[in-house]
Amino acid sequence: MTARPRPGRAPFPRNHAMHEIRRQREPGETPFGFVLLLLSLGVMAEGHRLQGFEALSAPGVVPVAAGAVMALSALVIILGTRRLAPAPGGFARRIAPRDVALSVLMIAAYMAALEPVGFHLATLVFLAGIILYLRRGGLGFALAVSLASVIAVHVVFRMVFTVVLPQGWLLRGILPPGLLQ
Amino acid sequence: MTEQLGYFLLSWLDPSLLLLTAAGTLAGIYIGAIPGLSVTMAASILISFTFAWEVNDALALIAGVFTGGVYGGSRSAILLNIPGAPAAIATALDGYPLARRGEAGVAIGLSTVMSVIGGFVGILALAVAAPVISDFALLFAPRDYLLLAVMGLLLVGTMSGESLAKGLFAGALGVALGMVGLDPMTAENRFTFGTVQLMAGIPYIAAMIGFFGVSEALVQLHRLGVKPVKQDVSRIIPPWHLVRKYLPLSLRSSLIGVVIGALPGTGGDIAALMAYDQAKRTVKNPSRPFGEGAYEGLIAPESANNAAVGGAYVPMLTLGIPGDAVTAVIIGALFIHGLKPGPMLMIETPHLFWFTVGNLTLANIFLLVFGLTGIRAFAKLVECPPAVLIPLILVLSVVGTYSIQNSVVDVYFMLGFGIFGYLLKMYGFQVGPVILGMILGPLMDVSWRRAIISVGDDLGFFLEEALSSPLTLVLLAFMAFLLLSQVPRPDWLRRRR
Structure with missing residues (x-):
């Protein structure tokens, strides 16, 4: 049996190479930016809960600093994203086909x-x-x-490498003991 | 001197040690090359079944795997755009575009030769300058470690192609992920949310496999309909004129690799990124623009990351401080064999030092032999249809993650990081800074707190001390230069120039 040709697939227009410069706003990019912002604020809040501001050597200082850098960067990213022209196609086609x-x-x-x-x-x-x-x-x-x-x-x-791989318990008793162990 | 030469040649003359070094190097090349398998993981697994061996046998095998693995990561970076190891992140930037241009064979050949040159420079530094470099590393105060970590993050942040903000976000996210678990100084829970599994921190290997292996496999699913570029690996041995032309760059990059590798905690990954960045800034007329298949962009990181192997052994053997993750694992192996790495190791067991130097030299010779042969077998993987290769990468990622702690929870972590990494990539972020942030975050945290505690939580005194230290000033100046070079010059300044 041979593989059938793929039905009319539109090739993904963007090279994902690490250095590539994008010029279009992908579907869902702005909401994703806001999710990252919320995540950043969450990191700052958790850092603050760890006495982030009580002493400079407190366990929360670096998390608060990391959260602050994340939040500022997320804001810059959101503002930058809004300036881009939207890419054609919806979320289901371009991001989650x-x-x-x-x-x-x-x-x-x-x-x-x-x-x-x-x-x-x-x-x-x-x-x-x-x-x-x-x-x-x-x-x-x-x-x-x-x-x-x-x-x-x-x-x-x-x-x-003698790695212990999961043997499974559902079929124990059905398959011969020691099979593939 | 004769005694030292005897120790140096021990693994060259003993057939079993010779065989173990060769086997380790060959295995390392393929372990490093297969996405999802890391040299750190391989070294950890090897230690679990070599602890009953003679210490020399175990060290010979692990040194081979280390040398081969650091180089092997470049193969998947060149052929698949998936760095097999963090040390090969920078290699992918120009290695993969070279492969897409049909120069995969030349790229692999050049990376092999330059890796071996880098490896020899690293070993030379280990043999000749070990005491000097270790003395220099001793001068570093906690605030200097902090600055080094910040500098590493800034460096990868600035390498983010699309925007500095995305690079900084990814690095800071990595730092936040690195904070998860019990606080190393107060044992307070950070970001664990009452979950026992998170108390030991985010499983690093699971995160790395998820961010690099799974996310890349998902991105590749977009390209199922696109025929893969047939990689031309017919010419494996690089032209002599190219080797000669790029030898100075290779030596310069190797020196960066040695210095960065010798700094505690910073290994081949940062060395490769720094060497790439240095080449990008200093090479005036590259063979092609950087990022589009410049030979210089391949040679610099490949020379540096293998030079960093020799460099990483320096603090490990002389101070007992791991130069990177793999040497941290090797320290564990030495402990298992009843040896205590540190200043006394070189005094009490000098044979071990010269044996290591000789063994690493041998491993590099094997690297040259294996690297320039058998490339086609690996390149065939690329010609394998993506519909087959992608599922295989996913299975290897699952097995690799599971094998670390025999934990399915780690596998779930890997999938979560894989999906998140996929979204990050789709929206123009890079995942390299996240992983680096995870490594450097804990170092930053501990260094900052040690530094500030040492001056009684007094920020003014901290700054005063920092500004009076020449070493700190040099690091600060370098960071300022790095940041300023990323800020666009105002129009009036551009006009004046």
């Missing part, structure tokens, strides 16, 4: 499954599922890559 949103949900589900079903089975299912979704097909390929990856990770981490 379906591939990103679904991948995050799959990662969260994978993490939640790690302890109950164990690393090997959870990883096998996660890899097969996400590769199948991102390639829009190719079940056989997805399963083969997933199986090879689980075996490689097992050999490197479990056998060479």
Whole structure:
């Protein structure tokens, strides 16, 4: 089974390279700036709770200073953002498109499954599922890559680095004891 | 002298030590290169199963991993734009654009040769100038450590491409994250909100993997439909004229690396950023504009971060103070083997010092051999479809995070930082300053409080002392220069020029 071509995807217009200069305001950028401002004020408040102003050597002095720098920077960022022309397209298209949103949900589900079903089975299912979704097909390929990856990770981490990987408790008694341990 | 040479050549002549150094270097290159695997993590894990070995065997393996790992981070920075280690953050700035121009092979070859040159300069400094540098580091007062930390943050802040405000925000956010946990001086809970898991602080490796590995993987999901640039790695050995041309820059950057590496707490990451910044400011006619694939932007950080390895050993072996995170782990290994790093180590066990110098030299020779061969195998990873590579990076990130403390909670932290880092990147922030802030925050906090307590909480006296110290004045002047260079000149001043 071969992978189907991806349906009319608009290439993401922005290079995310670290040095790139942006000139458009992304959807949700101003609210994000306000969230950062609130976070900064929260940091300052917690720093103040730690006797931030009682003595110069108090545990809260550096947190208050860090919060103040964050708050000032956030204000400058918000003001700068408002001057930019808005980029075309909504939040769901540019910031949280379906591939990103679904991948995050799959990662969260994978993490939640790690302890109950164990690393090997959870990883096998996660890899097969996400590769199948991102390639829009190719079940056989997805399963083969997933199986090879689980075996490689097992050999490197479990056998060479002796990392204890989650074994899972849900299927204990169903799978033969000692399998993949 | 003959005795010292014997210690120096110990790992060269003993087959098992030779093999361990080679294996460590090769493993380090790949550990450093794979996003989500860090050399600090590898060193920590190695220590857990080498504590029963002979101390020389353990040190040979760890020195190899350290040397290889610092260099290995550059590979994923060049080929994937994901720094495999913090020391490779600056490498990505010009390394990745070079790869996108089809010069991945030259970029990797140059980074290998310059890393080895940097490594040799670092070792030379360790061997010759260790006592002098350690004496100099002893002169630093707590306020100087504070200024160094602030300077490091300013430096990464100013490197934020879009705006200084975003760079400063990210750095300050990192400092705030670094404050989470029990206060080291009063054991008071800071930002823990009654949660036991937060008392030990934010798991640093989980944050690093989240910010660098997961967030980058999520950003890459936007590019699934875009065909990856086929990386040309056909020419691996860099042209001799390029090596000769950039040798002076490499040596200059290596010296920065040695000095920064030798300063306690500051390692290859800050050294690489400072060397990059210095090259950006001093190179008048770069091969291309910085940030667009300038060879100079690749050579400076790569020489500096490997030179910082030798530098980082100086305070560790002579003062018992870690030069960076990996040497902090190595100090733990020395303790496990019954050795006490510090001034007495060089007096009581001088063989250990010369063994380390010889072993690091050997590791750099292996680095040159392994670095200039087998590049294609790693470059093949880039040709792997993103729909396969991204899920694999995510799984490696999960395993890497889990393996630190066998904790699923750490994995949740990683995902949280990954999503937050993704949003930051989408809105034009950089995540490098956040991580650096997390490292430097606790150093700033403790240094500030020690400095101010030492003058009885008197700010006036603190300033008076600071202004009467030549070392502090130099640091302050450098910071002022750094800040002023970022402020746009007013029109009238520009007109006059």
